Amino acid sequence: MFRIGELANRHGINTDTLRFYEKHGLLQxxxxxxxxxxxxxxxxxQRLAFILRAKSVGFSLGEIAELLSIEVDKANRVCSDVxxxxxxxxxxxxxxxAELERFRQSLQILSDGCCGGPHSAEHCTILQALExxxxxxxxxxxxx
Amino acid sequence: MFRIGELANRHGINTDTLRFYEKHGLLQxxxxxxxxxxxxxxxxxQRLAFILRAKSVGFSLGEIAELLSIEVDKANRVCSDVxxxxxxxxxxxxxxxAELERFRQSLQILSDGCCGGPHSAEHCTILQALExxxxxxxxxxxxx
DNA sequence: CTTGACCTTGGAGTAGACTCTAAGCTTTAT
DNA sequence: ATAAAGCTTAGAGTCTACTCCAAGGTCAAG
Numbered sequence: 001m002f003r004i005g006e007l008a009n010r011h012g013i014n015t016d017t018l019r020f021y022e023k024h025g026l027l028q029x030x031x032x033x034x035x036x037x038x039x040x041x042x043x044x045x046q047r048l049a050f051i052l053r054a055k056s057v058g059f060s061l062g063e064i065a066e067l068l069s070i071e072v073d074k075a076n077r078v079c080s081d082v083x084x085x086x087x088x089x090x091x092x093x094x095x096x097x098a099e100l101e102r103f104r105q106s107l108q109i110l111s112d113g114c115c116g117g118p119h120s121a122e123h124c125t126i127l128q129a130l131e132x133x134x135x136x137x138x139x140x141x142x143x144x
Numbered sequence: 145m146f147r148i149g150e151l152a153n154r155h156g157i158n159t160d161t162l163r164f165y166e167k168h169g170l171l172q173x174x175x176x177x178x179x180x181x182x183x184x185x186x187x188x189x190q191r192l193a194f195i196l197r198a199k200s201v202g203f204s205l206g207e208i209a210e211l212l213s214i215e216v217d218k219a220n221r222v223c224s225d226v227x228x229x230x231x232x233x234x235x236x237x238x239x240x241x242a243e244l245e246r247f248r249q250s251l252q253i254l255s256d257g258c259c260g261g262p263h264s265a266e267h268c269t270i271l272q273a274l275e276x277x278x279x280x281x282x283x284x285x286x287x288x
Numbered sequence: 289c290t291t292g293a294c295c296t297t298g299g300a301g302t303a304g305a306c307t308c309t310a311a312g313c314t315t316t317a318t
Numbered sequence: 319a320t321a322a323a324g325c326t327t328a329g330a331g332t333c334t335a336c337t338c339c340a341a342g343g344t345c346a347a348g
Contacts, residue, residue, distance in 0.1 A: 003294080003295075004294090004295075005293090005294065005295080014336080014337075015294095015295090016336070016337055016338075017335085017336065017337085019297095020335070020336060020337085024335090033295095035295080035296090035343080035344060035345085036295075036296060036343085036344090037294085037295055037296080037344085038295085038296090046275070049275075050274050050275055053273075053274045053277070054274055056250075057247055057250040057251055057254065058244070058247030058248075058250070058251065060334075060335090061334075061335070062334090067271075067274065070265060070271070071271055071274075071275075074264070074265045074266045074268075074271065075264060075265075075266055077264070077265040078261070078262050078263055078264060078265055079258055079259050079260055079261050079262070079263050079264075079265055079268045079270075080260050080261060080262060081265060082258065082265055082268050082270045082271055083255060083258045083259075083260035083268075083270065084260075086251055086254050086255045086258070086270055087255055087260075089251055090248065090251045090252065090255060093244055093247050093248045093251060094248060096244055097241060097244045097245065097248060100202070100237055100240055100241045100244070101241065103201055103202030103237050104202075104234065104237045104238060104241065106200075106201040106202070107201055107202065107230055107233055107234045107237060108234065110201065110230050111227060111230045111231055111234060114223055114226060114227045114230070115223050115227075116223055116224050116227035116228075117222070117223050117224060118222050118223070118224060119222055119223050120218070120219060120221070120222060120223075121214060121218045121219075121221040121222055121223055121225060121226055122218045122219055124218070124223045124226050124227075126223075126226045126227065126230055127211075127214070127215055127218065127226060129197075130194050130197050130198055130211065130215075131190070131193075131194055131215075133197065147324080147325075148324090148325075149323090149324060149325080158306080158307075159324090159325085160306070160307055160308075161305085161306065161307085163327095164305070164306060164307085168305090179313085179314060179315085179325080179326090180313085180314090180325080180326060180327095181314085181324090181325055181326080182325085182326095204304070204305090205304075205305070206304085
């Protein structure tokens, strides 16, 4: 049995985080001591580890709640239930990467076009681009 | 001279967004009509276009405020002031991409290991990984 | 018996970028 | 004349994942 501070410490997180997870239904302590202190057992510890691993691969707390609901009812769930969640997340992450890649390329084009020197910014190509170019003008041209 | 609705319409945004930008110092209407309505002129329109272009390449509103402060004082600023902001953003975006790439690879490994079929989730490799693997186990192994 | 570390609760604050609501005035169209 | 559309304001709500705060109870050490 661990108290909240011990459990938090074992996992390198804050006690507030544990109370936050509890409030959001991710991790209920299995019991309370007579004095009202939260009492976590081995299973709670493992559940927390599950949560933190899921977080480390990018799942949001909402998605983790879904994963947990399958985990606790494994016997009545199938692989495709689980894989579906992973694959949906894979799509979301890939889309976000694609968006950021577009940003990165636009920024790179802006950066490359600017001398970055001590000249007056009045003719700075970056500002000129932001003043009047269309977004398309900041896309890379694969044709050249 | 445009009223708030016209300006919002021309740029495909919400009037609330315009008021929000105003409150946050990004875009002040150059005048007010006698009835109190906001009156935007050509310069305001161009400033808004600048803001939206900067947004489209990934700048946050705070970063855009910095760009605007250089833009309006161009004559006394230099290229390196501008390029610095772009390059800092480039670093932030690249770091975020790197993080998401790690997520993507971990998720891909989880997905690849699972049959995704109608079998009981009791032996699902994804759940097993989240139950007991160390985060490193979900990194790709470049050695193979 | 006091100090300090730990625990409890409810609730507020943070960041970012809006989005919505309420109550009310103005303008435009019928 | 009236209804619909548009404008005003201040302020609240949304989402995510915490993080902090206040006021107070509990427990071990010195």
